[in-house]
Amino acid sequence: MQLKLKNPLVFFDLEATGIDIVNDRIVEISMVKVYPDGKEECKTRRINPQRHIPAEATAIHGITDEDVKDCPTFKEIAKSLAAQIEGCDLAGYNSNRFDIPLLAEEFIRADVDIDLNHRKFVDVQTIFHKMEQRTLSAAYKFYCNKELEHAHSAEADTFATYEVLKAQLDRYPELENDITFLSKFSSYNNNVDFAGRMIYNDKGQEVFNFGKYKGRLVEEILKVDPGYYSWIMNGEFPLNTKQILSRIRLRDFNSKI
Numbered sequence: 001m002q003l004k005l006k007n008p009l010v011f012f013d014l015e016a017t018g019i020d021i022v023n024d025r026i027v028e029i030s031m032v033k034v035y036p037d038g039k040e041e042c043k044t045r046r047i048n049p050q051r052h053i054p055a056e057a058t059a060i061h062g063i064t065d066e067d068v069k070d071c072p073t074f075k076e077i078a079k080s081l082a083a084q085i086e087g088c089d090l091a092g093y094n095s096n097r098f099d100i101p102l103l104a105e106e107f108i109r110a111d112v113d114i115d116l117n118h119r120k121f122v123d124v125q126t127i128f129h130k131m132e133q134r135t136l137s138a139a140y141k142f143y144c145n146k147e148l149e150h151a152h153s154a155e156a157d158t159f160a161t162y163e164v165l166k167a168q169l170d171r172y173p174e175l176e177n178d179i180t181f182l183s184k185f186s187s188y189n190n191n192v193d194f195a196g197r198m199i200y201n202d203k204g205q206e207v208f209n210f211g212k213y214k215g216r217l218v219e220e221i222l223k224v225d226p227g228y229y230s231w232i233m234n235g236e237f238p239l240n241t242k243q244i245l246s247r248i249r250l251r252d253f254n255s256k257i
Contacts, residue, residue, distance in 0.1 A: 001166050001167075001169040001170045001177060002038055002166075003034060003165070003166065003169070003177065003179075004177040004178060004179075005034065005035070005036040005089075005179060006036065006179065007036070007087055007088055007089050007120075007179070008033055008034060008035050008036065008087065008088040008089070009033075009034045009088065009089050009090070009091055009122070009179060010031050010032070010033050010034075010084075010085050010088045010089070010090050010091065011031065011032040011033075011034065011091045011092060011158050011159075011161055011162045011165075012029060012030065012031040012032075012090065012091075012092055012095070012099065012103075012158060013029070013030050013092055013093065013095075013099065013154045013155075013157040013158040013161065014026050014028070014029050014098070014099045014102055014103065014154065015027050015028040015029075015057075015060075015061040015063060015152070015153075015154050016049075016057065016102060017049050017051060017052075017053050017054060017057050018054060018056075018057055019098065021098065021101045021102045021105055021195060021238055022105065022236050022237065022238055022239075023236070024049075024102070025047075025049035025050070025051060025074070025106070026047050026049065026074055026102065026103070026106055027046060027047055027048075027049050027053060027057075027061070027063050027068055028044065028045070028046045028047065028061065028063060028154045029044070029045055029047065029081070029103075029154060030042070030043070030044040030045075030154035030155040030157075030158040031043050031044075031084070031085075031158065032158050032159060032162050033084070033085075033088065034162070042155070042158075042159075043084070044154060044155045044158075045071075045072075045077060046063065046067065046068050046071045047068065047071055047072065047073065047074050047077065048068045048069065048070075048071045048072065048073050049068065049073075049074075050073055052065060053065050053068070060152050061152045061153065061154070062152070062153065074106045074109070074110055075109070075110040075111075078106070078107060078110035078112040079112055082107065082112050082114045085114075086114075088119070089119050089120040089121070089122070089179050089183070090116075090119055090120075090121050090122070091121070091122040091123070091124065091161070091162075091165065092122075092123065092124065092158075092161060093123070093124050093125045093136050093157065093160075093161040093164075094123065094125040095121065095123050095124075095125075096121055096123040096126065096186070096187060096188075096191075096194075097123075097196070100116065100121060100194050101194040101195045101238060101240065103116075104116055104194050104238075104239075104240045105238055105239055105240060108239040108240060108243070109239065116194070120179050120180060120182075120183035121183055121186070121187070122165065122179060122182045122183050122186050123186040123187065124139075124161050124164055124165045124168070124186070125139075125186075126185075126186040126187065126188060127165070127168055127175070127182070127185060127186050128164070128168070130185075131168070131172060136148065136151070136157060136160060136161070136164075137151050139160075139164050140160045140163070140164060143163075143164050143167035143168060143171065144160075144163050144164065144167050146163075148160050165182075189209065192206045192218075192244055193238065193240050193241040193243075193244040193245075194238070194240050194241075195237075195238045195240065195241050196209055197209055197210055197237065197238070197241045198218055198241070198244065198245070201215075205217055205219075206218040206219070206248060208221065213225075213228065218245070218248050219248065219252050222248070222249050222252065223252075229245065229249060232245060233245070233246075
């Protein structure tokens with residue numbers, strides 16, 4: 001089924017030094033940019049993470065330190081990458097929980113101001129798990145009747161994700177061929193920050209989604225326990241989480257002026 005798009009939709013996949021969005025770095029990014037008229041563009045780039053790639057990460061994606069030693073750093077390609085996805089919605093496999101938060105962290109570290117908060121995100125894994133409960137390789141076999149060769153290479157995973165979403169739309173009539181619908185359907189939580197440390201409650205208010213204040217209003221906690229803000233800002237939390245928390249704190253401060 002051809003996707004009905006108002007904006008270009010970028011399917012992307014990241015390979016990294018690990019799965020910690022705060023401390024790990026991207027080593028490869030692959031994108032398939034799908035335009036409203038059906039035109040497709042693919043681009044894959046390897047990135048020097050400026051740190052050692054652990055053996056356990058290499059065992060998954062096959063990328064070694066030697067493979068990326070002469071590649072550009074993320075900071076060197078950040079502006080061109082931001083330009084490539086400008087005005088686009090984003091899609092991936094497990095992207096809401098890993099790829100998008102990690103990508104946001106890399107942009108912040110590179111001092112590139114890109115607003116991802118107003119994009120629509122379609123997570124094909126979430127759709128799959130809500131419908132069938134499988135892995136990407138099984139999803140590719142189930143929906144497309146194909147074997148996923150070169151799994152965990154960014155480009156193979158990216159194209160497989162794109163094909164799976166189109167097949168999901170063919171299989172499930174209850175899925176609307178609309179990016180706004182798919183974005184909402186493929187999200188488990190209405191996240192305030194990309195890592196989901198804060199979410200919106202049913203009244204549209206920001207609440208913490210972890211720790212001792214889980215479910216409590218962020219604004220309330222910032223008032224009754226101001227040290228909690230300092231603890232987060234000085235801790236190993238994603239930069240995006242710290243940015244959003246600071247905005248909420250500043251918003252409350254400005255409302256009193």
